[in-house]
Ligand SMILES: Cc1cc2nc3c(=O)[nH]c(=O)nc-3n(C[C@H](O)[C@H](O)[C@H](O)COP(=O)(O)OP(=O)(O)OC[C@H]3O[C@@H](n4cnc5c(N)ncnc54)[C@H](O)[C@@H]3O)c2cc1C
Ligand SMILES: *[C@@H]1O[C@H](CO)[C@@H](O)[C@H](O)[C@H]1NC(C)=O
Ligand SMILES: *[C@@H]1O[C@H](CO)[C@@H](O)[C@H](O)[C@H]1NC(C)=O
Ligand SMILES: *[C@@H]1O[C@H](CO)[C@@H](O)[C@H](O)[C@H]1NC(C)=O
Ligand SMILES: *[C@@H]1O[C@H](CO)[C@@H](O)[C@H](O)[C@H]1NC(C)=O
Ligand SMILES: *[C@@H]1O[C@H](CO)[C@@H](O)[C@H](O)[C@H]1NC(C)=O
């Protein structure tokens with residue numbers, strides 16, 4: 051009853067007052083809203099979500115399933131830029147990130163492709179007990195409401211294996227009505243097969259290998275994007291024990307006591323009118339501000355590398371050097387061709403091919419596996435030095451050796467080529483999935499409004515360039531192979547005369563917006579920030595639940611996996627009740 055009265059105060063927006071909730075969730079994005087929904091399904095549990103963005107349910111830049119790009123550089127995009135990428139022609143690269151109910155799920159490319167099973171199992175191999183494919187797979191299904199393709203969509207290439215999917219979860223997953231009819235899917239399929247890549251009828255069951263026509267986070271029948279707000283918040287917004295508050299969290303407030311592990315009392319945030327306010331958490335504070343802001347909020351709260359905290363005049367609460375380190379993203383180079391007839395680019399082209407090291411290197415595989423293995427001590431040293439030794443050589447060696455064995459021994463897909471349309475061109479989007487480079491995200495001032503310095507350190511490991519080039523060559527080979535060959539004229543980007551070389555890779559890539567690792571889940575002795583229950587080491591009641599905790603990159607795309615991680619995390623929280 052007590053809560054009810056106070057909550058009504060909130061809901062009528064008379065004023066935001068100091069108040070207590072069981073859980074205070076920082077960030078109403080992809081993961082934050084998932085957790086908010088599940089925790090508040092218990093009527094006795096009160097949950098507050100603090101999110102700087104707004105409800106964008108009728109913003110066409112969000113709802114349109116033509117998806118990627120419409121919202122870029124608008125008010126629903128944080129519009130981050132990286133620092134100068136000194137191993138990549140010194141350029142700064144754009145980092146778009148959702149500032150809206152739903153976070154980045156509201157502006158992303160809608161691709162719904164889960165991880166390869168071996169990639170999730172690798173989390174457990176790194177020491178994260180309980181995080182493996184067999185524990186995560188049920189949560190992928192729990193989050194999903196798969197929409198069975200119509201006959202026209204099946205004709206256009208849609209296919210699925212019923213057991214892989216969930217049908218009663220919150221997130222609509224399906225094929226868009228705008229798939230190209232006609233022969234395009236088949237022509238792409240046959241070309242990949244001619245190069246040795248089998249058709250994969252459904253990449254969402256733990257094997258992404260080969261060519262597939264992927265589903266999207268869309269509500270096909272309503273023809274709108276299925277983002278985290280539409281999936282996890284709108285259906286439950288009437289719950290009186292769940293509130294969404296607009297504001298930017300500045301820091302976590304700690305209880306002053308003598309216990310060794312810190313206890314969060316709540317958070318301090320700045321409301322849209324500029325006033326600084328507080329919310330108190332009876333139970334836990336959950337950080338879901340994404341891989342760029344969650345580590346920054348930890349640092350602003352005194353949790354992180356003591357040198358960085360001191361440089362920014364932040365009192366040290368918990369020394370935890372890996373906060374903001376281990377940042378990993380994938381570089382993305384595109385090559386464009388002029389289509390022979392305009393109708394070749396009609397509609398949305400959801401075609402992906404996942405590629406293994408043996409596909410790429412053929413008879414040279416063993417030589418390359420050996421030379422890269424021999425380079426790992428040097429790479430671990432380079433990366434450790436670049437982190438100012440905050441990530442240890444043994445930790446990096448463990449990570450890189452596992453990555454190497456996934457790529458070269460287990461033959462896990464390590465590259466992806468999207469065969470797609472970019473404006474009026476046919477295109478290949480070329481993605482190395484598991485680069486060895488690692489970077490960081492750190493605050494540069496004690497002002498929470500200021501953006502952190504985002505330095506993925508693309509291509510600090512030179513091999514990542516060699517590898518990207520190899521994948522780009524395969525994309526070029528695709529367009530030189532029948533029947534794809536008859537679909538296109540000249541390569542228009544880079545223009546036909548330009549050689550695809552290291553300079554091109556470094557100078558014209560985009561960030562893939564798949565940043566992970568900045569609050570890495572690892573054993574503490576390996577330099578982890580969170581443990582297997584996603585609780586921040588040295589705290590009693592702060593967890594990170596978002597892309598920051600993923601220890602290593604995936605073949606596939608993040609959203610599906612993040613929904614599954616957040617679903618499982620909600621169960622881990624409730625297991626403690
Ligand atoms: C342009 C783009 C395209 C992508 N394309 C795809 C794709 O096609 N398929 C795919 O699977 N993945 C894609 N991704 C990746 C995927 O969307 C993201 O990895 C995922 O949405 C991140 O989820 P999150 O919960 O970690 O963070 P977000 O969903 O980004 O949520 C973080 C939330 O925290 C809020 N926040 C930030 N600072 C604060 C603060 N100080 N206080 C309170 N709240 C704060 C933000 O406003 C945001 O709402 C794409 C990402 C981007 C950016
Ligand atoms: C949508 O994006 C366009 C630019 O791409 C912008 O001009 C417009 O204001 C945006 N609409 C909203 C509602 O933000
Ligand atoms: C977004 O803004 C940045 C900075 O002004 C600019 O460099 C970039 O080209 C813009 N991107 C898009 C997609 O509009
Ligand atoms: C996955 O984790 C669960 C829970 O710890 C464990 O029971 C199971 O054996 C693990 N499965 C595999 C394949 O490792
Ligand atoms: C691709 O080809 C295979 C045969 O190799 C076929 O079974 C499958 O339906 C085709 N898929 C598409 C999208 O054309
Ligand atoms: C393909 O056909 C369907 C059903 O007739 C139609 O709704 C859709 O718009 C068509 N797609 C394209 C890209 O023309």
Ligand SMILES: *[C@@H]1O[C@H](CO)[C@@H](O)[C@H](O)[C@H]1NC(C)=O
Pocket residue numbers: 230231232233234391393394
């Ligand atoms: C493009 O149009 C031509 C002529 O109408 C048709 O034969 C062909 O199948 C179409 N191609 C695709 C990919 O739809």
Ligand SMILES: *[C@@H]1O[C@H](CO)[C@@H](O)[C@H](O)[C@H]1NC(C)=O
Pocket residue numbers: 410411412413414
């Ligand atoms: C293997 O290496 C040789 C010699 O460097 C090279 O010519 C050839 O193209 C390579 N093959 C593949 C599949 O990379």
Ligand SMILES: *[C@@H]1O[C@H](CO)[C@@H](O)[C@H](O)[C@H]1NC(C)=O
Pocket residue numbers: 416417420
């Ligand atoms: C690579 O190393 C393995 C193990 O040492 C060895 O058996 C193999 O012959 C080496 N391959 C090449 C091509 O040198």
Ligand SMILES: *[C@@H]1O[C@H](CO)[C@@H](O)[C@H](O)[C@H]1NC(C)=O
Pocket residue numbers: 357358438
């Ligand atoms: C690097 O580490 C040293 C030793 O801890 C410290 O004095 C220095 O300030 C650090 N540099 C940066 C940029 O953090």
